[in-house]
Amino acid sequence: MATAALPFTVANLEQQLATGLVSGTGYALVAVGFGLIITVTGRFHIAYGATYALSAFIAGQTGLSWGMPFWASLVFGVLVAVVIAGLMESLVYWPLNRRLGAAALMTIFIASLGLSTAGSNLIALLWNGSGGSVNISGFAVSTVHFLDVFTTNLALTSFFTGWAALLAVAAVIRYTKLGRMIRAVRVNQRLSLAMGINPRAVFLAVFALGTALGAIGAVFTAAQSTATADMGSTPILYAITVSFIAGGAAPLVVALVAVGVGLLESLSIFVFQPQWSQVVVFAALLIYVLVKVVRENVGTRRTVRPVTPASTPVAVEGVSSLCS
Amino acid sequence: MQLTVSYLDQILVLLVFTVSVNLVMGYAGVFNAAAGAFGAIGGYSLVWLTTNHGWAFIPAMVTGVAVTAVFGLLVGYAALRLQSLWLLLLTLAVQLVLIGTLGGLTSLGGSTGMQTSGLNILGYQLVEPTQVLPVVAIGSVIVFLLCYRIGESPYGRVLRGIRDDETATRSLGKNTFSYKLIVFTLTAAMAGFGGALLSADTTTASPSLFGFDVSIQVIAMVIIGGTANMWGSIVGVTLVVLATPFFENVINLSTNTASLAQGLAYGLALVIVVFFRPQGIIPEGAVPWRWRRSAPVPATLVTGDGTDPLAPAHERAAVPAPLVTTDRAPRPVAAGTGDNVLEVSGLTKSFGGNTAVNDLSFDLRRGKITALIGPNGAGKTTVFNLITGAIPADAGSVRLFGQDITGLRPDAITGLGMTRSFQDVRVFPSLTVLENIMLGIQDHPGDEMRNLFARPRQVARAERAARDRAREWLRFIDMEPLARVRAGSLGFGQQKLVALARILATDSEVLLLDEPGSGIDHAWIDQMIAVVKQVSEGGRTVCIVEHNLEVVGRLADHVCFMELGRLTAEGGFAELTSDPRLTEAYFGSV
Numbered sequence: 001m002a003t004a005a006l007p008f009t010v011a012n013l014e015q016q017l018a019t020g021l022v023s024g025t026g027y028a029l030v031a032v033g034f035g036l037i038i039t040v041t042g043r044f045h046i047a048y049g050a051t052y053a054l055s056a057f058i059a060g061q062t063g064l065s066w067g068m069p070f071w072a073s074l075v076f077g078v079l080v081a082v083v084i085a086g087l088m089e090s091l092v093y094w095p096l097n098r099r100l101g102a103a104a105l106m107t108i109f110i111a112s113l114g115l116s117t118a119g120s121n122l123i124a125l126l127w128n129g130s131g132g133s134v135n136i137s138g139f140a141v142s143t144v145h146f147l148d149v150f151t152t153n154l155a156l157t158s159f160f161t162g163w164a165a166l167l168a169v170a171a172v173i174r175y176t177k178l179g180r181m182i183r184a185v186r187v188n189q190r191l192s193l194a195m196g197i198n199p200r201a202v203f204l205a206v207f208a209l210g211t212a213l214g215a216i217g218a219v220f221t222a223a224q225s226t227a228t229a230d231m232g233s234t235p236i237l238y239a240i241t242v243s244f245i246a247g248g249a250a251p252l253v254v255a256l257v258a259v260g261v262g263l264l265e266s267l268s269i270f271v272f273q274p275q276w277s278q279v280v281v282f283a284a285l286l287i288y289v290l291v292k293v294v295r296e297n298v299g300t301r302r303t304v305r306p307v308t309p310a311s312t313p314v315a316v317e318g319v320s321s322l323c324s
Numbered sequence: 325m326q327l328t329v330s331y332l333d334q335i336l337v338l339l340v341f342t343v344s345v346n347l348v349m350g351y352a353g354v355f356n357a358a359a360g361a362f363g364a365i366g367g368y369s370l371v372w373l374t375t376n377h378g379w380a381f382i383p384a385m386v387t388g389v390a391v392t393a394v395f396g397l398l399v400g401y402a403a404l405r406l407q408s409l410w411l412l413l414l415t416l417a418v419q420l421v422l423i424g425t426l427g428g429l430t431s432l433g434g435s436t437g438m439q440t441s442g443l444n445i446l447g448y449q450l451v452e453p454t455q456v457l458p459v460v461a462i463g464s465v466i467v468f469l470l471c472y473r474i475g476e477s478p479y480g481r482v483l484r485g486i487r488d489d490e491t492a493t494r495s496l497g498k499n500t501f502s503y504k505l506i507v508f509t510l511t512a513a514m515a516g517f518g519g520a521l522l523s524a525d526t527t528t529a530s531p532s533l534f535g536f537d538v539s540i541q542v543i544a545m546v547i548i549g550g551t552a553n554m555w556g557s558i559v560g561v562t563l564v565v566l567a568t569p570f571f572e573n574v575i576n577l578s579t580n581t582a583s584l585a586q587g588l589a590y591g592l593a594l595v596i597v598v599f600f601r602p603q604g605i606i607p608e609g610a611v612p613w614r615w616r617r618s619a620p621v622p623a624t625l626v627t628g629d630g631t632d633p634l635a636p637a638h639e640r641a642a643v644p645a646p647l648v649t650t651d652r653a654p655r656p657v658a659a660g661t662g663d664n665v666l667e668v669s670g671l672t673k674s675f676g677g678n679t680a681v682n683d684l685s686f687d688l689r690r691g692k693i694t695a696l697i698g699p700n701g702a703g704k705t706t707v708f709n710l711i712t713g714a715i716p717a718d719a720g721s722v723r724l725f726g727q728d729i730t731g732l733r734p735d736a737i738t739g740l741g742m743t744r745s746f747q748d749v750r751v752f753p754s755l756t757v758l759e760n761i762m763l764g765i766q767d768h769p770g771d772e773m774r775n776l777f778a779r780p781r782q783v784a785r786a787e788r789a790a791r792d793r794a795r796e797w798l799r800f801i802d803m804e805p806l807a808r809v810r811a812g813s814l815g816f817g818q819q820k821l822v823a824l825a826r827i828l829a830t831d832s833e834v835l836l837l838d839e840p841g842s843g844i845d846h847a848w849i850d851q852m853i854a855v856v857k858q859v860s861e862g863g864r865t866v867c868i869v870e871h872n873l874e875v876v877g878r879l880a881d882h883v884c885f886m887e888l889g890r891l892t893a894e895g896g897f898a899e900l901t902s903d904p905r906l907t908e909a910y911f912g913s914v
Contacts, residue, residue, distance in 0.1 A: 044409070092595060106355060106408055110547060111598045113540055118591025125584045233536075237420060244413055275435070279424035286417040289410060293402045 006269045011148035016266045018149040024262020025162040028255035029217035030235040031242035032166060033210035036173075039248040040186045040206045043093050044109040048085075048214060048239070049232025050119025055081035055215030056222035056231060057123055060134035070138035070223070078215040085211035086204050088115055094200060124229035136223040158220035165216050169209055170251045182206060214239075234278065241285040327569075329453040333525050335565045336457075336464040340518030341542045342549070342557040343471040344511040349543070350551030350608075351475050352507050353487025355408055358399065358415040359542050361422040362512045363519025364534035365392040368426060370520040371440045371529040381445045385520045389513050396512020397505070404504045419536055427531035437530025440523070450524055460521050467514050472554045473777070474507070478762075478770030478787055481755070483507060484552060484608075485763050488752040495712065495746075496764050496830060497738035498771070506773060544594050550604025552754075555612050559605050564590045608754060663690045665834055665865050666742065671710055671720035673703075673889075680706040682889035684720070688834060693856070693866040695876045695897075698886035699910055704869040705747060707886075708836050712744045713737050724834065739766070743827040744836035747869075749819045751826075753812025757803060760811045760822050761794040764829030797825040801855055817848030824855060835859065837868045841875040853878050873901065885909075 006012050030052065037045045059077030062068040068076065092111050097104040124132045141154045173179035184192040185202045193199055214235070222231065242261055246254040261281055268280040341359055348354045369388030373379040379387075403414045427435045443450040450456050474480055485493040486500050494500045523529045541564065549560025567589050571582035597604060606612065666688040673681040680703045688694050696704045709715045711722045713734045721730045729737050743764075752760050768790055769775040770783040798804040801821045806814065811822055820840060827835055840856065841849045849872070856879055860866050870876050876883060877897045885893040885900055887909055893900055900906055 044412075092599070096598070106412075107598055107602065109412070110543070111595050113543070114591045114594025114598065116591070117540060117544070118588050118595065121584045121587030121591060125581065125588060128581060128584065237416075240413065240416070273428070275428045276424075279421055279428055282417055282420040282424060286414070286421050289406075289414045289417060290402055292410065293405055293414075296405070 005273045008270045012270075013267075014148045015150065016269060017263065018151055020263035020266030021259060022151070022155045022159050022262075023266060024259035025159050025166075026217045026221055027235065027238045027242065027262050028166060028258035029162050029213045030239040031246070031258040031261075032169065032251045032254050033213035034236065034239035035210075035243035035246065035248070035254045036169075036206055036213075036251065037210040038243055040182055041089070041093070041203045042097075042105065043089070043112070044105065045085075045088075045093070045112050045207075045210075046109065046236060046240075047088060047112045047115035047119055048211070049236035050116050050123070051081040051085045051088075051211050052214045052218040052232035052235060053120060053123055053227065053229055054084060055211075056136065056218040056227035057127060057134050057229075059219045060136040060222060060227050061127075063137045064134065068138070070136070073136065073138060074216065074219045077219050078212050081215040081218075082208045082211045085207045088112075089203055089207045094203065120229045120232070127229070132229055134222070134227045136219065136227065139223055152224075154220070154224055158217075158224070161220065162217060165213055166251065166255050169213060170255075172209070173251060178202075178205060238281060241281060245285065245288050326453050329457055331565060331569060333453050333456050333460050335561050336460040337518060337521045337525050338542065338545065338561045338565060339464045339558060340467045340521060341515055341538075342545045342561050343468050343554055344514035344518065345542050346546045346549075346551065346554060346557045347471045347475055347483075348507055348511040350546055350553070351480055351483040351487065352504055353408075353483075353490075354404065354504055354508060355412045356415050356508070356511070357412055357536070357539050357543075358419040358422075358512075359515045360534040360536060360538040361419040362392050362396060362515035363522060363538070364423060364426055364529070364531075365395055366516030366519030367523035367529040367534060368432060368438070368519075369516075370523050371438045372432065374443060375438060375440045381443055381450075381524075385517070388520050389516045392516025392519070393509055393513035396516075397509045400505050400508035400512070404501060404508060416536075419539055423531045423535055426534075433530070435531060437528055437533065440527050440529075443524055443527065453525075456525050460525060463517065463521050467517065468554060468558075471514070474510075474773065475552065475554060477776050478768050478783065478790070479503075479773055479776055481759055481763060482771060484755055484759075485752050487552075488754055489750050491714070492746065492750040492752065493763070494734045495714075495738060495744055496826065497735050497743070497766055498763075499733070499735045510773075541590070544590050547604060548590065548593050548597050550606040550608065550610075552608040553604065553606050553610065555610075556604050556606035563593075563605075664688065665690050665725055666711070666867075667723040667726075668707075668711060669721050669723075671707065671722065672718045673706060673710055673715065674718055680889050681710060681717075684886075684889065684891050686884050686891055686894070688865050688867050689882070690833075690865050691860065691863050692881040693860050693868065693879050694882045694884065695880035696867065696869045696884050696886060697871070697873070697876055697900075697910070701888070702886040703889040704886055705838055706889075708744055708838055708869060712742065712836065738830060738832060741832050742834040742836065743830045743832035745823050745827050745838055745840065747838040747842065749816070749823050751811040751814075751819045751822050753810065755811055756808050757811050757814070757822055758791065758794050758798065758807040761797050761825050761829050762790050764826040765790045765793060766830055794829060797829050800828070800858075801825045802851070817844035817852075820844055820848070820852065821855070824852070828859060832864075834865045835867070837866060837870075839870055840868060841870055841872040849875060877901075 006016070030048075034045065034048050037043055037048070055077040057077075058080045059073040062076050063070065063073040092115065093108050096108050096111060100107055127134055139154055141152050144151050144153055144156060173182055181192070181197050181202050182205065184195065184197055185199050189199050192202075217235070218231065238258070238261060242254060242258045246257045249257075261284070264284065265277045265281050268277050272280065341363060345356060345359050348356050366385070366388040369391055370381070370384045373384035373387060374381060399415070399418055403411050406414060426432055432438055445459065448455070450459060475483070482493065482498050482503055485496070485498070486503060490500050519534060522533065526533060545560035545564050546557060547560070548563060549558065550556025564586070567586040568582050571577045571585040572579060575582075575585070577585055664687040668687070669685045671681055671684040672679070684703075684707060686694075696707060698704055706715070710717045713729070713732050713736070716731060721728060723729065724737070724740055724742050727740065729740060732740075752763065755763070769779060769786050775783050795804060795807065798807055801824065803818065803821060803825075806818070811819060814822065824837070824840065837856065840852050844852070853875060856866060856868070868876070868879060880897055883894060883897050883900050884891055885906055892909075893903065893906055
């Protein structure tokens with residue numbers, strides 16, 4: 001189990017760092033997108049994985065059927081995913097939230113679970129004829145070599161595009177009126193409403209931004225391998241991990257944590273066989289939650305003290321010293 | 325034939341998972357995303373021990389179940405202290421790490437898992453689906469009966485109380501963490517048993533057999549069938565499992581397409597159920613042959629004396645019911661404390677830089693009604709939270725009947741004879757009015773799981789007695805005709821009376837009532853006051869926090885005035901309300 005799959009050399013380290021940065025950027029897109037949705041709207045939108053896969057399939061199909069160039073396919077795939085996510089919010093989550101109020105969290109999660117299951121199976125059904133997968137064409141892939149790192153222009157493009165999208169979303173949230181509205185709704189939805197901000201419109205904008213980020217990552221991921229109906233499963237679990245570890249921090253902090261997860265996954269190959277890389281990431285989540293349990297309970301745990309008889313000198317002294 | 329039996333096997337095996345998840349999630353409200361992982365421990369243990377170590381089927385299965393129980397206990401011990409979202413996250417992480425680990429171990433077959441052959445129980449071969457059927461049928465019936473017995477018992481009532489409102493359940497003397505931990509561990513063991521049956525049925529133990537998808541599918545079966553209803557689980561499992569052969573044989577889809585269509589169907593069904601029938605196909609409390617247990621709130625009800633119990637007391641001609649007497653003898657107060665049943669000394673609590681309660685001391689005298697009054701933010705409710713153990717004090721002590729109860733858990737304090745009500749009522753909305761009050765009754769043998777199976781007759785007798793006693797309390801508050809109505813459907817004033825009857829049913833000698841008169845109209849206030857007075861005349865000690873000075877004036881023998889966490893005056897109501905400074909502090913300057 002603990003046999004390293006890759007010997008530790010500088011060349012291997014450089015290669016793994018590069019791989020981790022590229023995959024981490026993909027995770028950052030998903031984590032920031034998912035995290036934005038859960039922190040602003042409070043929706044545990046696990047169906048994010050389904051819209052993630054859908055965007056890749058749509059991009060692949062438009063390239064295949066209509067001969068769309070890569071970038072146009074990407075935009076089209078993103079737009080379709082954004083529309084579907086908006087429909088989920090408008091037709092399912094918002095009405096449930098309005099009906100159940102504070103008790104809606106788990107119900108919305110269950111509804112989202114249903115949408116996720118239905119969505120991924122629907123995608124697999126729709127593309128059943130092509131074996132349940134689609135390749136994304138239109139990008140002339142070539143090998144790139146720098147330092148001791150071998151990569152592709154597609155991987156580098158995904159890295160830079162991903163960070164451009166992340167920085168753009170961070171800038172929108174930090175510097176624009178929409179960003180201020182998002183931050184206001186996140187802090188206090190009711191007060192925002194009193195200030196003339198429409199939370200429903202803000203929620204839709206957040207779903208659009210969050211879904212678009214993931215969809216960009218999905219199209220590049222599929223372009224580097226292939227689009228499958230369950231391709232959203234692992235990224236959504238990683239996104240959940242990162243979102244909770246980052247604890248609702250600013251988007252760029254969430255992105256950096258996600259890159260850390262990508263690096264952790266990539267560098268774990270120096271310690272473990274490749275099949276353990278995902279376990280390492282989920283173990284990090286498990287450890288994080290367990291540490292939270294310990295931290296929350298060590299400080300506040302009250303022991304059941306034995307009942308002492310009345311007016312014992314010790315007890316009275318204790319009270320006196322506390323009162324003095 | 326073999327295929328039909330194979331589906332039946334599948335239904336029975338998944339039923340084990342579903343009823344166990346229903347018990348922990350539907351009844352106790354504990355969301356567990358790790359059912360698949362718990363099943364994996366049972367399944368892998370069975371296959372590994374029988375195949376690699378030549379163990380017999382039954383010892384291998386028992387070992388697997390025991391290991392799962394220990395694992396469940398450890399996970400539950402950590403997870404059950406968390407809020408629902410974090411609990412979900414922790415069980416999700418457990419699921420992913422465990423299945424990932426099993427899939428990574430080459431000694432356990434890696435991602436393809438392990439195969440077994442020639443499983444047998446005392447020579448009885450388990451090869452064909454027809455051979456497996458009796459084993460899974462017996463196993464699933466046993467687990468179903470166990471879960472049904474627990475769920476539909478006094479123990480299950482406590483679990484449902486925890487699900488509806490854990491704080492309120494704890495205030496009624498139930499150690500909620502212990503209940504949740506026991507049921508979590510037990511249902512983990514059941515999932516381990518289900519995993520062993522699944523491995524016996526499929527002759528494999530693999531990561532995909534117990535993956536996250538399986539956990540989701542089981543949750544879907546519970547929700548579609550009906551949460552907190554074991555019959556619903558049968559319906560849920562049957563519908564989800566039989567969807568595949570339906571698509572395959574009736575719609576004529578290929579095997580692969582039918583499987584995808586099944587996933588699509590149950591995903592959509594989950595959304596539809598959550599939207600249009602959140603209680604599931606068979607709702608909580610219903611049985612297939614008697615659809616509704618809980619009655620709706622009637623438009624009007626006419627009692628034997630021709631009065632309408634839905635109307636406030638002053639509109640009725642009903643004679644007040646006699647006070648229900650307690651069987652308990654009054655608790656002796658330790659020597660040197662006079663007639664004080666509760667002594668609070670130097671109680672202090674800060675939240676950050678804000679000192680909510682500051683060096684507060686006061687006593688409650690036996691059989692008297694004491695009121696804590698003061699402006700908003702004076703710290704009155706915080707005092708209740710501190711003396712009942714809901715939040716820990718920074719300093720000071722609380723003595724009940726002369727015994728130091730500082731730092732005890734709320735349920736332990738209730739056990740010692742002091743119970744509280746809540747400003748926001750906190751009835752258990754999905755329980756009936758009668759069940760709400762039965763939850764308050766202490767020392768019910770059915771509150772312990774072992775008694776459900778070891779002393780069923782004693783539990784049944786105690787349950788009848790508890791029901792009769794709860795009805796007495798309902799008569800006392802004049803709401804007996806509403807016994808079978810769900811408490812959540814009552815009006816606010818009625819809920820307040822139910823909450824009061826619930827804490828009266830605990831037989832606690834000291835009652836802390838948080839704003840009993842708030843949010844209810846004048847007519848209901850009259851009834852509330854009559855009830856509280858009668859309780860006090862019966863010898864119980866009452867402390868109320870109340871903003872309505874009319875209520876305070878009509879009820880209180882003694883009044884304590886609080887300002888900014890401190891006790892600044894005490895005495896009779898007339899004495900305090902004639903003090904201009906206190907009047908100004910309460911109402912502000914005009």
